[in-house]
Amino acid sequence: MEAIDFSTYPPTPVVWAYTAVDSACEPLGCTDWRDRLPHRWSQEGAWLSGEFKIVRSMSELKPPLLTYQQYLQQEYNDNGQGQIRSSIGLKSLYNYAFKTSSTSLAELTTPTAICALFMLVIVLRRIKAILLPRFSDLGRQAALHTHGRQWLEQTNNQTRIVKFGEYVFRLIFHTAVSIAGIVYFWDKEWWKADGTKSLWIGYPNQPIDAGMAWYYLAQSAYNVEAMISLLEISFVIKTATKGKFPGFHIEWSPNVRGDFREMFVHHVITNMLILGSSSFRVTRAGSMVFLVHDISDIPVDLSKLANFLKWKASTAVCFTAMVVLWCITRLSILPFVIFKSVMIESWMVCANGVVDPILYVFYQPIFVFLIGLLILLHAAWFTMFLQMGYYLVFKGEAHDLSEHKTGETLGTATKRKIN
Structure with a gap:
């Protein structure tokens, strides 16, 4: 497996910054703001070039998770029509919650x-x-x-x-x-x-x-x-x-x-x-x-x-x-x-x-x-x-400093010794 050379990518703070600008510009209609930058800033390989723009979010990349409704459609259909049985039993809930990935x-x-x-x-x-x-x-x-x-x-x-x-x-x-x-x-x-x-x-x-x-x-x-x-x-x-x-x-x-x-x-x-x-x-x-x-x-x-x-x-x-x-x-x-x-x-x-x-x-x-x-x-x-x-x-003393910064007491001003 060939490693990816991340040195050619902009550092994380820069990615955060221009992603914030992209998010702000989308409703304002100025998504072409990179085209207005000096060429040396937006040319190919530059940190602000379009090739490093985040196009898809992580939510779009993750495969969908199975909902209970979809589970019922898969497991309980009548005559292949995808109709869910009217009664939802505890068995189906149990299988969905504890047996399904x-x-x-x-x-x-x-x-x-x-x-x-x-x-x-x-x-x-x-x-x-x-x-x-x-x-x-x-x-x-x-x-x-x-x-x-x-x-x-x-x-x-x-x-x-x-x-x-x-x-x-x-x-x-x-x-x-x-x-x-x-x-x-x-x-x-x-x-x-x-x-x-x-x-x-x-x-x-x-x-x-x-x-x-x-x-x-x-x-x-x-x-x-x-x-x-x-x-x-x-x-x-x-x-x-x-x-x-x-x-x-x-x-x-x-x-x-x-x-x-x-x-x-x-x-x-x-x-x-x-x-x-x-x-x-x-x-x-x-x-x-x-x-x-x-x-x-x-x-x-x-x-x-x-x-x-x-x-x-x-x-x-x-x-x-x-x-x-x-x-x-x-x-x-x-x-x-x-x-x-x-x-x-x-x-x-x-x-x-x-x-x-x-x-x-x-x-x-x-x-x-x-x-x-x-x-x-x-x-x-x-x-x-x-x-x-x-x-x-x-010192033979039990001090629970996680409970008290100056040590744990037993109701008196002095600290307790273990004996």
Whole structure:
């Protein structure tokens, strides 16, 4: 496969700029603006020449996804006339959703996927509303044995008990989705040695299995709900009356995370990558990013639970596993396998002649930028882990700097030592 020489193409900022001009000129009737430029700027091979103009959008290049109506026409026609049976059964819905590849569920911007995502977020929030109080009760019982009744009765420790329930829920989700991801992707070619080229070969005509569609929907629902929950615990709205008119203002909540800014940016970037990779149908690469995140989150949740329970040995073991897995997944596989492939192998999407190289120049840097930001955030969190490890090893103190910038307390002004 012969590589494409992208050095002859204009840089991405130039492509963005003249595409914006093209978009603005189309309704104004000045689409020939290049002809009015000096010849040296618009001659063949120049950055502003017509040969580099984006003619077709990515939406025009992607093969159409199968809608439920089309599925019924294919599967349930009478006498070859293409008439759909009047009754739509659960079996047809099940086969469409879980047995059919490349349906409209595979792209999160379609109405079908948006409806499914909306329902999943509602279901997830309902499940959390039911389970979190029960998990918090378990934390309350555990705290009675590990911290004592006096600690349990302190009002400001109730937040820690609620967070215990959140940690349990996150642990269950990350464990379940990691196992499901490993099982589903175990034999996929892009996870094999030197298999990352298969992320791009055949694009955009790569089929999207029903399993991949629901994997994306579940991950998207979790991340959307996580952002909503983060905002709920980070801010409080207070009412105030000025003169005759009532008003309100927003303040930081006492329960705000110590790494709120990093976590919020991470959620925004993650949701942008989810939406972008789904819309552009690069779900193979996106699924790899999902899986390395989920696996590395398991020991994070375990460490927080062990720290709450004052299990010194378990905290040390879980913390060590967290650091090791973080290095393997988020600081090794993500930058040196996935990000590397996006950087130097993704040009293969142009190899079959379907995708115009100028479209690649336009869009590829966006994904590079977003994944690069994720890697920087992971590096920042890793330095936080090193600080936490220092306190744990050399001072015997458990400081959860992700929850509190100055360390985690147990309802008193002093920091707790693990014993």
